[in-house]
Amino acid sequence: MTVDEQVALATALDLARTPGVPPGPNPRVGCVILTPDGGVVGRGWHRGAGTPHAEVAALAEAGELAAGATAVVTLEPCDHQGRTGPCTQALRDAGIARVVYAMTDPSETGGGGAARLARDGVDVVLAEGEEARRARDFLAPWAFAVTHERPYVTVKVAASLDGRVAADDGSSRWITGDESRRDVHALRADVDAVVVGTGTVAIDDPHLTVREVDAGGFQPIPVIVGMRELPESAHLAQEVARGEAMHIRSHDPHEALAQLQARGVRHVLVEGGPTLAAAWLRADVVDRLIWFVAPVILGAGALAMGDLGVRTLTDARRWQVVDVCRRGDDARIMAVPTERDRPKRTDVD
Ligand SMILES: NC(=O)c1ccc[n+]([C@@H]2O[C@H](COP(=O)([O-])OP(=O)(O)OC[C@H]3O[C@@H](n4cnc5c(N)ncnc54)[C@H](OP(=O)(O)O)[C@@H]3O)[C@@H](O)[C@H]2O)c1
Numbered sequence: 001m002t003v004d005e006q007v008a009l010a011t012a013l014d015l016a017r018t019p020g021v022p023p024g025p026n027p028r029v030g031c032v033i034l035t036p037d038g039g040v041v042g043r044g045w046h047r048g049a050g051t052p053h054a055e056v057a058a059l060a061e062a063g064e065l066a067a068g069a070t071a072v073v074t075l076e077p078c079d080h081q082g083r084t085g086p087c088t089q090a091l092r093d094a095g096i097a098r099v100v101y102a103m104t105d106p107s108e109t110g111g112g113g114a115a116r117l118a119r120d121g122v123d124v125v126l127a128e129g130e131e132a133r134r135a136r137d138f139l140a141p142w143a144f145a146v147t148h149e150r151p152y153v154t155v156k157v158a159a160s161l162d163g164r165v166a167a168d169d170g171s172s173r174w175i176t177g178d179e180s181r182r183d184v185h186a187l188r189a190d191v192d193a194v195v196v197g198t199g200t201v202a203i204d205d206p207h208l209t210v211r212e213v214d215a216g217g218f219q220p221i222p223v224i225v226g227m228r229e230l231p232e233s234a235h236l237a238q239e240v241a242r243g244e245a246m247h248i249r250s251h252d253p254h255e256a257l258a259q260l261q262a263r264g265v266r267h268v269l270v271e272g273g274p275t276l277a278a279a280w281l282r283a284d285v286v287d288r289l290i291w292f293v294a295p296v297i298l299g300a301g302a303l304a305m306g307d308l309g310v311r312t313l314t315d316a317r318r319w320q321v322v323d324v325c326r327r328g329d330d331a332r333i334m335a336v337p338t339e340r341d342r343p344k345r346t347d348v349d
Helices: 003-016 054-066 087-094 113-119 130-148 178-189 198-204 235-241 253-262 274-282
Strands: 030-034 040-045 070-073 098-101 123-126 152-160 193-197 221-225 246-248 267-270 288-294 319-327 330-337
Touching (some): 003 040, 003 070, 003 130, 030 054, 040 054, 130 152, 178 319, 178 330, 198 274, 221 235
Parallel strands (some): 070 098, 098 123, 193 221, 193 267
Antiparallel strands (some): 030 040, 319 330
């Protein structure tokens, strides 16, 4: 890969992340068209199911300048006739000479595009390096959902140093600081749905909206899981009545995820509380933990996690830390299940 292609891949990833794309089954992809001397003549990103793919959008901007050019794209071009035509065909028709892509498409429908392009004489390269890794990380939840036929699940917890998520009287606003909360809003902007249990609705009356970052008008679907009726005055009860939020009346996390998958949700953020988080952990459907720890000691109040059925240390759930950083005065720990605790499946992290 050339330096120009590395830079173009970073731009393509920025394009893929353009705020405002509605949640849906399709991956968020960006594409840049580069002339042989490194000039950018086309940029595009996918704006959701039924709209042109990133490659097609970038080719439209490039026009005739695409002939002999390189397409740098965050995901392998599709070779599939869906609601829009195959990108492989569009790239060949435009005269693209080289394709650099960051991630192989794992889906049965879209995959195989790189091999098709290579057979047709296009120079095809799977990108390497930091930008490619970032692009793959960004697409990992979508790839997981495609290969496992359920949404990728991130659980977020905001806890005190002594592992509590609420004080003795149930109050939990706010244990963590401004920067952690901004981080949570950025997380919400990157997922399709935010999930809480009925207990959190009853006590906190949350909105679950993206507020503190620019999401281009995008809002994830708020989802409440649990059998009981929501308090009539709760914000989310009104959203459920308007059809803008989902209330899933089930205690089975697999059933909840199946309903979400059917709605086009590919990445969910579970924001608690401890009963729901523990139930989803017990069901082995948690793929990533994002755990904020605030330098606060409460001494009493709800613990971050309900009973997992662990009675002795050898049965403890072990997690592998993949990132630790500071958010203001708080620490943020990101972890994925260790191999031993991982349900049988191929991981995409
Ligand atoms: N700091 C944080 O990160 C954070 C985040 C969220 C909440 N909180 C705090 O947590 C407290 C609320 O805790 P919580 O545990 O009651 O809230 P929760 O986990 O949001 O809700 C619990 C309810 O979820 C339902 N549920 C759904 N699936 C279930 C399953 N598989 N098994 C069992 N129940 C299931 C049950 O309600 P039904 O009876 O309706 O079925 C259960 O009572 C509040 O004080 C809140 O402030 C803190």
